[in-house]
Amino acid sequence: MHLYTPLLAFASRTLPTQRTRNPSRKMPANNDRPRDRNVPPRNTVRESSGSNRPKAFFWILGLIALVGVAALGYVASKPKSRAAEVRDVADTTNSGPAQGYLIGKVDAPVKILEYADFECPSCGGWATVTEPDVRTRIINAGLANLTYYDFPLNQHRNTLAASNAAACADEQGKFWQMHDRLFQAQDEWNGEATEQPKPFFKRYAGEVGLDVPKWEACFDARKYNKRIGANLADGLRRGVNSTPTFVIANKLYPGMRTYDEIKRLVDSAAATASPVPGAASSTSATKK
Amino acid sequence: MTKRMIVAALALAGIFIALYLTLYKLGVIGELSCSIGSCETVNTSKWSRFLGLPVAAWGVLFYLDVFAVALIGTLPRFENERLISVVLVAEAAVGVLFSAWLTYLELGVIHAICIWCVTSAVIVTLILVVSLADLRDFRVTDAGLGA
Numbered sequence: 412m413h414l415y416t417p418l419l420a421f422a423s424r425t426l427p428t429q430r431t432r433n434p435s436r437k438m439p440a441n442n443d444r445p446r447d448r449n450v451p452p453r454n455t456v457r458e459s460s461g462s463n464r465p466k467a468f469f470w471i472l473g474l475i476a477l478v479g480v481a482a483l484g485y486v487a488s489k490p491k492s493r494a495a496e497v498r499d500v501a502d503t504t505n506s507g508p509a510q511g512y513l514i515g516k517v518d519a520p521v522k523i524l525e526y527a528d529f530e531c532p533s534c535g536g537w538a539t540v541t542e543p544d545v546r547t548r549i550i551n552a553g554l555a556n557l558t559y560y561d562f563p564l565n566q567h568r569n570t571l572a573a574s575n576a577a578a579c580a581d582e583q584g585k586f587w588q589m590h591d592r593l594f595q596a597q598d599e600w601n602g603e604a605t606e607q608p609k610p611f612f613k614r615y616a617g618e619v620g621l622d623v624p625k626w627e628a629c630f631d632a633r634k635y636n637k638r639i640g641a642n643l644a645d646g647l648r649r650g651v652n653s654t655p656t657f658v659i660a661n662k663l664y665p666g667m668r669t670y671d672e673i674k675r676l677v678d679s680a681a682a683t684a685s686p687v688p689g690a691a692s693s694t695s696a697t698k699k
Numbered sequence: 700m701t702k703r704m705i706v707a708a709l710a711l712a713g714i715f716i717a718l719y720l721t722l723y724k725l726g727v728i729g730e731l732s733c734s735i736g737s738c739e740t741v742n743t744s745k746w747s748r749f750l751g752l753p754v755a756a757w758g759v760l761f762y763l764d765v766f767a768v769a770l771i772g773t774l775p776r777f778e779n780e781r782l783i784s785v786v787l788v789a790e791a792a793v794g795v796l797f798s799a800w801l802t803y804l805e806l807g808v809i810h811a812i813c814i815w816c817v818t819s820a821v822i823v824t825l826i827l828v829v830s831l832a833d834l835r836d837f838r839v840t841d842a843g844l845g846a
Contacts, residue, residue, distance in 0.1 A: 479715030
């Protein structure tokens with residue numbers, strides 16, 4: 412009982428004063444002033460009135476929302492094409508046959524081709540966020556294999572060097588380790604972060620366990636420039652004009668894809684590939 | 700227009716800027732429209748994530764919250780509620796500190812500036828200034844009445 416008393420007393424004191432705070436405190440201050448003054452004195456509490464949410468406020472909010480939605484809609488629907496810039500990326504003449512980097516079983520039923528640029532942020536997003544799932548659940552499961560082709564865009568200053576770094580890692584059988592490391596650390600070696608990417612690449616070469624002097628000699632000689640040019644030329648021939656672009660069952664899919672999309676495309680490609688029953692060699696012999 | 704309405708309008712603009720950067724981070728937008736600075740460098744740097752979420756996504760949540768609080772604060776029922784002003788100032792102060800840290804990273808660590816991030820920092824600073832002015836109205840009131 413005596414617990415409630417102070418609470419009630421407090422409530423009965425506070426509630427009315429909160430509600431009547433304005434009039435009760437304002438009255439004495441305003442009594443001697445004319446009510447119809449246009450500019451209220453500074454030391455009055457703001458009054459509640461319906462006119463405090465003028466239509467102009469909602470018009471302004473509506474306008475900001477309209478401009479924002481329109482601008483976002485426009486940039487989101489704009490094609491991510493970089494065709495104009497890609498045409499300048501040349502040095503693909505006399506580069507010979509394309510030679511990508513394979514991951515997965517050579518005889519996997521579906522083949523995914525990826526055309527990517529080591530410096531492109533979307534490729535980095537794909538490689539670090541989506542690709543791990545694709546590798547675990549599609550490639551390692553034997554549903555498909557993936558071949559990576561360099562598609563260096565010329566607005567990316569360090570991408571060709573990165574392709575070389577990865578190609579030189581491939582020489583020692585560690586392309587994919589270098590590929591992953593390059594994409595993970597894209598923020599520190601990209602063309603806008605540094606003009607000298609080599610120290611970063613050299614560090615990664617050590618981290619992924621390469622013979623660094625051998626890798627360095629290869630990198631300095633730009634030994635695989637032709638291979639990279641050939642991969643780029645292959646992409647251009649296929650009509651690739653943005654990165655990443657995927658080719659699954661001879662169809663071109665530009666832009667980043669989610670795991671689910673890749674899985675759906677692989678499944679439908681596998682379904683139309685008319686698998687030969689019993690062709691799974693060694694296991695078929697043990698079935699009976 | 701009351702000061703809270705100005706805060707709401709600024710926060711709404713902030714929502715769209717942060718949303719733009721978030722959509723880029725999620726890969727919905729291929730390239731950032733960035734005539735000044737190096738937006739991609741900043742937004743692909745390792746500092747572009749905070750507690751598992753893109754910094755820009757935190758920005759969207761922050762601005763949505765400020766927008767909601769400011770909008771509620773314009774309702775006749777709440778417009779004399781000092782607590783709304785206190786909350787707005789507190790939130791804006793956190794926002795300014797966070798933006799200051801991000802701007803420091805841009806200038807001092809990443810060595811690249813992202814014009815949209817700077818715009819966001821300016822907006823959050825304006826929100827703080829206007830929120831402080833809003834809160835000050837109450838102080839002036841109390842002081843005036845007390846005298």
